[in-house]
Amino acid sequence: MNTHAPAQHTDVLIVGAGPTGLALAIDLARRGVDALVVERAGALFPGSRGKGLQPRTLEVLDDLGVHDAIRAAGASYPVGVIWQDGVRTGEHRMFDAAEPTEGAPYAEPWMVPQWRTQEILAARLAELGGEITFGRELAGIEQDPEGVTAAFVSGPPVRARYAVAADGGRSTVRRALGIGMTGETVDPSPMLVADVRIEGLDRDHMHVFPPAEGGGYLAIWPLASTDEFQVVAGFPEGTEPDLSLDGIRKVVGARSHLAPGDVTEVRWASDFRPRAAMADRFRDGRVFLAGDSAHVHSPAGGQGLNTSVQDAYNLGWKLAAVLSGEARASLLDSYEEERMPVAAAMLGLSTRIHRGEARRGEATRQLGIGYRTSTLAVETRHGLAEEALRAGDRAPDGVRGGLRLFDELRGTHWTLLTVGAGAGAGAEVPGPPDPSALPGLADVRTVRIPSYEAYGDGVFLIRPDGYVGWAGTTAEGLASYAATISG
Numbered sequence: 001m002n003t004h005a006p007a008q009h010t011d012v013l014i015v016g017a018g019p020t021g022l023a024l025a026i027d028l029a030r031r032g033v034d035a036l037v038v039e040r041a042g043a044l045f046p047g048s049r050g051k052g053l054q055p056r057t058l059e060v061l062d063d064l065g066v067h068d069a070i071r072a073a074g075a076s077y078p079v080g081v082i083w084q085d086g087v088r089t090g091e092h093r094m095f096d097a098a099e100p101t102e103g104a105p106y107a108e109p110w111m112v113p114q115w116r117t118q119e120i121l122a123a124r125l126a127e128l129g130g131e132i133t134f135g136r137e138l139a140g141i142e143q144d145p146e147g148v149t150a151a152f153v154s155g156p157p158v159r160a161r162y163a164v165a166a167d168g169g170r171s172t173v174r175r176a177l178g179i180g181m182t183g184e185t186v187d188p189s190p191m192l193v194a195d196v197r198i199e200g201l202d203r204d205h206m207h208v209f210p211p212a213e214g215g216g217y218l219a220i221w222p223l224a225s226t227d228e229f230q231v232v233a234g235f236p237e238g239t240e241p242d243l244s245l246d247g248i249r250k251v252v253g254a255r256s257h258l259a260p261g262d263v264t265e266v267r268w269a270s271d272f273r274p275r276a277a278m279a280d281r282f283r284d285g286r287v288f289l290a291g292d293s294a295h296v297h298s299p300a301g302g303q304g305l306n307t308s309v310q311d312a313y314n315l316g317w318k319l320a321a322v323l324s325g326e327a328r329a330s331l332l333d334s335y336e337e338e339r340m341p342v343a344a345a346m347l348g349l350s351t352r353i354h355r356g357e358a359r360r361g362e363a364t365r366q367l368g369i370g371y372r373t374s375t376l377a378v379e380t381r382h383g384l385a386e387e388a389l390r391a392g393d394r395a396p397d398g399v400r401g402g403l404r405l406f407d408e409l410r411g412t413h414w415t416l417l418t419v420g421a422g423a424g425a426g427a428e429v430p431g432p433p434d435p436s437a438l439p440g441l442a443d444v445r446t447v448r449i450p451s452y453e454a455y456g457d458g459v460f461l462i463r464p465d466g467y468v469g470w471a472g473t474t475a476e477g478l479a480s481y482a483a484t485i486s487g
């Protein structure tokens with residue numbers, strides 16, 4: 001450990017260039033924050049594992065400027081065919097069907113191999129002038145009232161005002177801070193996941209091979225925009241899956257009608273035992289835990305990468321606002337307050353899906369996630385209908401008065417949205433929905449649209465991450481909300 005060389009300085013040290021670190025780095029770069037991403041490996045992660053992007057994540061990626069690239073790189077989830085002795089015996093649909101709506105234009109999960117998502121995120125980061133330093137393994141971290149000092153296996157230390165642990169389930173940062181993970185083993189049986197080339201299977205379907213007596217589960221997915229398949233196989237408790245080409249050939253040969261030699265190449269392979277565990281804290285002073293460093297769970301339900309990217313998206317604007325002096329440091333307390341309940345609910349959902357007790361449907365799409373109980377959510381209206389949009393909820397899309405809301409929300413600003421009475425030309429404006437009414441918030445865009453049932457008439461202050469922060473019939477009280485956030 002080299003602790004004597006002069007330290008490198010940055011505002012935010014991001015440890016790990018997985019989906020969490022990359023998404024956070026993009027969000028900070030587009031806000032002009034000086035951040036440094038350090039990655040232990042020599043290159044980006046090469047495997048397909050987190051391949052299911054949920055609708056809410058697609059919205060986030062739209063805001064981060066990569067939605068078109070993600071669309072071009074992926075495909076819808078294919079229908080599964082169930083095989084028995086070389087004969088197709090049925091179909092399996094992974095997800096409950098969902099149609100796009102005006103408020104939620106992305107209805108279904110989109111399949112992109114994780115390595116490709118990471119490449120797209122890294123390219124966007126480079127476009128914004130951000131960089132990843134590969135081959136930099138964090139070995140320890142200390143903090144004092146002014147900042148953090150990170151030490152590395154080699155190379156100079158880094159001094160930063162804040163650090164974010166985006167270093168995955170075995171997080172070095174979390175361990176260095178002594179933050180425990182509390183949870184349970186979901187399934188003691190190991191699972192193998194591998195990216196392979198296989199002959200003899202069509203690419204229009206996912207292929208399911210139900211376990212024979214005493215055997216294990218096998219599913220083979222065509223990986224969108226590649227000529228590869230992802231093999232997922234379960235093994236009996238106490239065994240170690242063989243990750244070699246030979247080992248995977250044996251599994252495929254034994255559990256399907258394919259010959260072992262039909263597997264022609266293994267490009268990446270890994271194994272894991274599903275656990276559901278959550279860090280006891282998501283924050284320790286100037287250090288935040290995000291993504292898998294804060295929560296690990298079964299991959300059933302495809303929630304991990306999605307929740308991780310959304311952790312980053314929750315944290316990015318808050319760090320930027322505090323670093324620029326726009327917001328009080330206490331804004332950062334809302335990260336753990338908002339994301340811990342989301343992670344806890346997601347852990348439970350993933351475990352239930354793994355055990356076959358819940359389906360992949362509305363909850364796994366993550367559009368219903370919100371922060372109604374957060375201290376940042378202030379609802380001033382009374383007597384709202386059960387289904388009404390409230391402070392804390394995700395701000396829906398929609399086109400009214402020639403404006404598309406997601407176009408108006410896209411970017412780093414807050415949005416002051418007036419809906420209905422007062423929004424039309426020459427009509428009465430309810431209160432003063434004017435950025436000057438919002439002391440301290442540096443970047444507020446004012447938008448007015450005619451009545452729209454997804455919102456109801458009123459005034460809505462939408463946070464930079466697309467959730468309603470404050471809602472009222474008029475703008476009365478909005479200024480004092482802004483004052484509680486601004487520095």
Ligand SMILES: Cc1cc2nc3c(=O)[nH]c(=O)nc-3n(C[C@H](O)[C@H](O)[C@H](O)COP(=O)(O)OP(=O)(O)OC[C@H]3O[C@@H](n4cnc5c(N)ncnc54)[C@H](O)[C@@H]3O)c2cc1C
Pocket residue numbers: 015016017018019020021038039040041045049050051052053114136137138139166167168169171172173193272290291292293299301302303304305306307308
């Ligand atoms: C089989 C499988 C299928 C999955 N399917 C899905 C799915 O369909 N949808 C979904 O949402 N999720 C899925 N996931 C989960 C998803 O892969 C993870 O949740 C996601 O990768 C978490 O991202 P992360 O950036 O937090 O962590 P990681 O992706 O683990 O990235 C952490 C990074 O930190 C680096 N690092 C670690 N230690 C250090 C250190 N000391 N110094 C510097 N760098 C360090 C690592 O090299 C790595 O690059 C799946 C997972 C598995 C195993």
